Amino acid sequence: MSDATRSKIIVIDDDPTGSQTVHSCLLLLKWDVATLKQGLLDESPIFFILANTRALTPADAERTTRDVCHNLKQALVETNTQEFLVVSRSDSTLRGHYPLETDVIAQELGPVDAHFMVPAFFEAGRITLESTHYIEADGVRTPVHQTEFAKDSVFGYSHSYLPAYVAEKTNNKIVGEQVKRFTLDILQNGTAAQLMALNNNTCVVVDAQKQHDLDRFSQELLTAADQGKKFLFRSAASLLTSLAALPPQPIASTEMARYTRNQKPGVVLVGSHVQKTTRQLEYLLQQPGVTGLEVEVSRLKENLDQASAMVAEILSQVNTIYGQAKTAVIYTSRQELTFADTTTRLAFGEAVSNLLMDIVRGLPAHIGFLISKGGITSNDTLSNGLALTSARLLGQVIPGVSVVTTGAEHPQFPNLPVVLFPGNVGGDDAVAAAYHRMVSA
DSSP: OGGGGSSSSEEESSSTTTTTTOSEEEEEOOHHHHHHHHHHHHHEEEEEEEEGGGSSSSHHHHHHHHHHHHHHHHHHHTTOOEEEEEEEEOTTSSSTTHHHHHHHHHHHHHOOSSEEEOOOBBGGGGETTEEEEEETTTTTEEEEGGGGGGGOOTTTOOOOHHHHHHHHHHSSSGGGGGGGEEEEHHHHHHHHHHHOOOOOOEEEEOOOOOOOHHHHHHHHHHHHHHOOOEEEEOOOOHHHHHHHHHHOOOOOOOGGGGGGGGGOOOOEEEESSSSSHHHHHHHHHTSSTEEEEEEHHHHHHHGGGGHHHHHHHHHHHHHHHHHHEEEEEEEESSOOOOOHHHHHHHHHHHHHHHHHHHHHHHOOOOOOOEEEESSSHHHIIIIISSSSSSEEEEEEEEEEEEEEEETOOOOTTTOEEEEEEEESSSTTTTHHHHHHHHHHH
């Protein structure tokens, strides 16, 4: 669909997993003007800026988003990019800094006629019907406010009905009655006229049950943008599939082991704490060829000075496992720790992340692949552990799970395939399935 290439799709991603439905594009881990120009000039119709703001405090998220937008404005001018769409990519379970991020983007790159909330992510069973957002698993459809995600200690919420969610998150600056609803019926009948009538940053919530629900809508969005309408998006991954309209990925998901270096064993790093991840970890540890290594983070809570000793212990064990031609599965202990306040919790999270990244930097140089489980963990792995400024997305190893590679010039891990596995994707066997695809030629 050539229409889809008319506007460059610029995705400001609040964790590194929003590219999980596309391929062959750049993921940028820096947002200086030169790096942004690289994304704008790349032949792919879409690129991602991994801002990782979901892991930040509101003040830092605002600062980062403003910084991205400021540099982006300059990069757009210097590349003479006239036609573009900005997507604030966030979580399909409604966690993240909304409306802070869309407000900042609208201030810096606007004004905009509307911002669209499209949280559907079909590969993980996240759908929106009659403006209510659901998680569908094992044939059961649950309103998202009734799930563990709504109880998130940083981004909790009380509503699955998106107009009510918007009112809640904006402290009624946008009341529910002001939110425009694009239901499936409206999408099926076409939205062209409604899109052209939008103005003054109207909030629009969009239904989606299947990919084709978003395909026609995306074409109508691009057409309206061509005609001068300025739109902003707060979406999960599935909208991006329709906006970018890419052909099938060049290397099939079943053949991703072609990228595994010298068919060597790899390393799996598990930082995510959600229940789904814990079940997936348990299943993975039952597979042949893997050995589990628990990082007891409570030791770190007791004494931050323990970090270097813990890193040395883990790396010694990893080298032993690698020498046995097995894949080490390094995972943070599963018990939920409590903290006095959000600031303390985030600071401890940073300390755990720093420890895990010290482990990544110390891994055997010849590992065949790396699987990183969890959005924040994956971002840290790419930007901090591997010190990348950009990576090329190869495609998906299983639905919703991306594979990128380091460059041939990487000083420590050249051409290393890295699997970016979101915390909330897949059935119990999903991480094991990704692992098997990386070890089976």
